[in-house]
Amino acid sequence: MTATDIHPTIEAVWKIESPKVIAGLTRMVRDVGLAEDLAQDALVVALEQWPNSGVPDNPGAWLMAIAKRRAIDLFRRNQLLIRKHEEVSRDLEAKQMAVPDFDAGIEDNLGDDLLSLMFISCHPVLSTDARVALTLRLLGGLTTDEIARAFLASEPAIAQRIVRAKRTLADAQVPFEVPRGAELAARLSSVLEVIYLIFNEGYSATAGEDWIRPGLCEEALRLGRVLAELAPLEPEVHGLAALMEIQASRMKARVGTSGEPILLFDQDRAKWDQLLITRGLAALERAERLSVARGSYTLQAAIAACHARARTGDQTDWSRIVTLYDELAELVPSPVVHLNRAVAVGMASGPAAGFELTERLTSEASLRNYHLLPSVRGDLLTKLGRLAEARAEFERAASLTRNTRERELLLTRAERLHSSH
DSSP, X not given: OOHHHHHHHHHHHHHHHHHHHHHHHHHHHSOHHHHHXXXXXXXXXXXXHHHHHOOOSSHHHHHHHHHHHHXXXXXXXXXXXXXXXXXXXXXXXXXXXXXXXXXXXXHTTHHHHHHHHHHHHTOTTSOHHHHHHHHHHHTSOOOHHHHHXXXXXXXXXXXXXXXXXXXXXXXXXXXXXXXXXXXXXXHHHHHHHHHHHHHHHHHXXXXXXXXXXXXXXXXXXXXXXXXXXXXXXXXHHHHHHHHHHHHHTTGGGSBOTTSOBOOGGGSOGGGSOHHHHHHHHHHHHHHHHHOSSOOHHHHHHHHHHHHHHOSSGGGOOHHHHHHHHHHHHHHSOOHHHHHHHHHHHHHHHOHHHHHHHHHHHTTOGGGTTOTHHHHHHHHHHHHTTOHHHHHHHHHHHHHHOEEHHHHHHHHHHHHHHHHHO
């Protein structure tokens, strides 16, 4: 196998193994930036040696061993860190490098290390954008260029964001550990938020030429599944996993052959992935079994499950969806939740009832430039036969969205109303 042939294999191995290696190294050196640098050094060695020697049987353990040796060399060379060398380097040599069983070396504390890396990457001391970028970098194994392309940002901007995030964590001396007690809930909420933000950007892109970006959805799903294995007793972890699995089941039906959006009622439900639906419903059952009171992700997953269980759009249990949104609105009383509830009410009780609820939301400052409010109003006005008003709402929605595909869909709906009128 030539160097060119083996490079895709090395890239695939790196994507799988790098989070484990970085997590283990961070536990040892207590600096996530240094840990990633050491892991990258190991990758460089792999790129040099594996084309000739082949990929090792346990590539993760091989990478970890190389990185550990680099860590020891670094501490030895840096006399300013002599005390750390004595505390850390000796421990590495005595307890880990002397162990010839690489398999054991990579697996020791792996679960706790990965969970700790998730918590540090999603630490609230970081901005939301920084948490997303750092998580994709450290836990997703994505390159800076891949992250930049996924979020339509420049590569230098993403690189700076990641560098600043590492510096912020170091300056704040954030401990590499799984939080305990009262702190756990808040920190876990941040982790779940980041994973769902990544999923949502893939499921319904806020800007750009594509309406969906499957790669981001797949990455968020993978992170959600890993988290569910690492924190099996946390109901909202399973709630988020359920929500993403069920929503992801519709991906192939959400776009047409030319990439154009297909709305829920127009989708071919035969294209919905039944395996993902089954996984999602099982995760939802676990979440509800573990819950004393259902959290927001579990409630959203229960709403998604109502759609998944309906064989056609007309068979959807909209009354139950309204009840679930009532519960969600009480827990998270946000204007967006109230807007989604208005849609459900419009389906359960008629478009006039739904439209009346949207009227109350037009004064909400947070929805003033939110394109889905006029989009929902346009849909309800169409059903009420108020076509000129509906057209104006769709045109306003089109002017507010930054996604090209969504804008085209909204303008098409407006134009159809003009022709009908």
